[in-house]
Each structure stands twice: as structure tokens, then as C-alpha cells.
Amino acid sequence: MNDNDTMMEAVAFVGETLAPFFLQDPRTGDAGPSFQVLSALDAPIAAAEWPFVDEVVARDTLCLMVEGLSAGVDDDALVWEYRRLFVGPAAKPAPPWGSVYTDRECVVFGASTLALRQWMRDQGIERTTDDRTPEDHIGLMLALMAWIARNRPEVLDEYLREHLLTWSSHFLDALAAASEHPFYEGLARLTKASLEGIRDELGIDVVYSRFFR
Secondary structure (H helix, E strand, O other), X not given: OOHHHHHXXXXXXXXXXXXXXXXXXXXXXXXXXXXXXXXXOOHHHHHHHOOOOOHHHHHHHHHHHHHHOOOOOOOHHHHHHHHHHHOOOOOOOOOOEOHHHHOOOOOOOOHHHHHHHHXXXXXXXXXXXXXXXXXXXXXXXHHHHHHHHHHOHHHHHHHHHHHHOOOHHHHHHHHHHHOOOHHHHHHHHHHHHHHXXXXXXXOOOOOOOOOOO
16 A cells, blocks of 8 residues: 555545544434444544544544543433534534535525535536435535545545535534534544644645635
């Protein structure tokens, strides 16, 4: 395996590891094994191996996540925090879709969502969701990042530069501030540090969006 292959494996690891926690309800979703593995993690040891992130930052954020799982994956506080942040029915304090921040009207299915959909179509990348699900959900975009790193690494820089990194740090800062549970605060902070580390490692020059929220 050459250096680029190793890099792409590390990018894929980040996306595959973090995406389920944004996409799956701890109680009713299908990411139970991921939650269980994390709950048993030795955070300081894992931090030394976590790619793209300073070891101290990785340790602090992983410790928060492990702490948040100390009462179990089925803990009401964890479950209800996921639903408050990502499901509703109340207004979400930090909506997980990119166009909510980059579209002047702060709506889902905004211009940036449609631009991502067109880019995927141009690249021959098939949708994994139905037409009613915006592609620019942070969890879906992390999963797509992992898929691209493994299957279409030649377009990874473009995907990150034009579609994910343009808004991810802004959103993840908002999510960390809105989180009332250590697991989701740690998740937001670790994801931000990981994506910014990937940006720096790949030397991607990002033109950040204007944010309307």
C-alpha cells in the first residue's frame, strides 16, 4: 500500500466511523455495534491512533464521547438528545443540512444541495437516499466522503473543497455549542478537528460559503 492509499484509508476510516452517529438513533437505529464499541473504548490509547487530529484534541473529544455512553446506549438522556438535535419535532438548534447555512433563505434543498446532487450525477455517483432526503446531511456526506476515498479518490479533493468543507466547520461549531450531552459535544468537536485535519493534510484551499445562519 502506497502513501496515497494509506491516506485514503484514513479518510475512509474517519467517514465510516463518524457517519453513523449523525444518522442513527441510539435506540432504534442500526448503529448499535458502533455505539457499543465506542462505549468500551480506551480513549487515550485510541487518541494516539486517530488520524489527522492532534492527540490531545482526540483524547479530549473521545473522552467526552465515552463519558456520554457511560449510562449505556439505551440511556434516555442520550436518546432524547439525538432526537432533539437531529429529529424534532421542535426546531433543531443546529440543523444538519448544509443549505440551511449557505442558502439565503436558510432552507433544506437549497442551491448547495442541488449543486451537490448535480455533481454526484456528473460523477456517476448513485444516490443512497430517496428524493425526499437532502444529500447534504452531515452524516450522509461523511459516508459519501468515505465511499469516494475508497472508490473515486481522484475526485475527493473536489468533493471536499466544493461541497463539504465549505460549511462543515460552521455547522459543527454550532452543534457543539447546542449540545447538552457530552457524547454529541464530543462528536461535533472530533468531526470538526478530523475534517480540518484532512483539509490540511491534503492541502485543500477552501473558499468558505457566506453563512446566513
